[in-house]
Amino acid sequence: MKIKFLGTAHGVPLKDRFCSSTMLEFENCYYLVDAGAPAVDLILRDGKDINDLRAVFTTHAHLDHTVGLIHLTNLMSWYYIESSADFYLTNDMQKASYESVISAGGQRNFVYPERLRFHVTDPEAPYEDENIKLDYFKNGHMNNSYSILVTDKTTGKRVLFSGDFSGMLALSDVPKILSEQEIDVFVCEMAHFGVKELEPYLDTCKAKSVYFTHVFPLDKYDGIEALKDKYAFEIHSPSDGDIIEF
Ligand SMILES: [Zn+2]
Numbered sequence: 001m002k003i004k005f006l007g008t009a010h011g012v013p014l015k016d017r018f019c020s021s022t023m024l025e026f027e028n029c030y031y032l033v034d035a036g037a038p039a040v041d042l043i044l045r046d047g048k049d050i051n052d053l054r055a056v057f058t059t060h061a062h063l064d065h066t067v068g069l070i071h072l073t074n075l076m077s078w079y080y081i082e083s084s085a086d087f088y089l090t091n092d093m094q095k096a097s098y099e100s101v102i103s104a105g106g107q108r109n110f111v112y113p114e115r116l117r118f119h120v121t122d123p124e125a126p127y128e129d130e131n132i133k134l135d136y137f138k139n140g141h142m143n144n145s146y147s148i149l150v151t152d153k154t155t156g157k158r159v160l161f162s163g164d165f166s167g168m169l170a171l172s173d174v175p176k177i178l179s180e181q182e183i184d185v186f187v188c189e190m191a192h193f194g195v196k197e198l199e200p201y202l203d204t205c206k207a208k209s210v211y212f213t214h215v216f217p218l219d220k221y222d223g224i225e226a227l228k229d230k231y232a233f234e235i236h237s238p239s240d241g242d243i244i245e246f
């Protein structure tokens with residue numbers, strides 16, 4: 001699996017970081033997990049064909065994880081008319097809002113439900129196609145918020161996206177799979193709790209590597225750096241544009 005970090009900022013963009021978005025690249029198509037960054041701009045700058053976008057999965061409704069979908073789906077509606085993709089939002093209100101904000105642009109800005117397929121995520125019936133399979137773990141950040149595990153069906157490699165967790169991890173909502181199974185990559189937010197609150201979960205973490213994004217306040221990067229001496233697994237804090245393959 002090839003992953004490109006499109007946006008690694010916390011809830012507010014920085015001078016060198018967009019908000020949360022990650023691209024998963026496969027031979028015949030690509031996917032996004034969250035779209036808080038200007039997704040369509042970054043896809044085009046990357047030289048990708050909009051028609052090769054297969055699906056977008058969101059961890060929760062906050063705009064720092066979703067706002068890029070508006071421009072992306074708007075352009076897919078009237079300009080990239082050969083494009084077709086699935087968009088998984090996490091509640092009915094956001095699905096309806098996105099559909100209406102696109103339609104509000106007038107006659108040419110219309111949601112074509114056969115091409116632009118907006119869904120409300122059903123964690124009991126997760127997405128699966130020939131490349132990937134998803135598993136959702138409900139977390140306590142807000143109503144209908146999830147951590148998402150993506151499995152590459154060809155290689156069996158797995159990446160877990162934390163989404164956003166509860167404040168100070170008070171709801172103990174780090175998915176248990178992290179301590180129970182050896183997943184390849186854990187992409188973990190670092191804005192709603194301190195390094196100290198996360199350490200008990202890292203102590204039992206079986207992931208081969210952990211990538212910290214969505215970091216706030218920024219001096220927490222020093223705390224992340226210090227973790228590198230403590231744990232056997234790899235620890236990284238990626239920048240926008242960084243690519244990993246595993
Ligand atoms: Zn967030």
Ligand SMILES: [Zn+2]
Pocket residue numbers: 060062141164
């Ligand atoms: Zn959030």
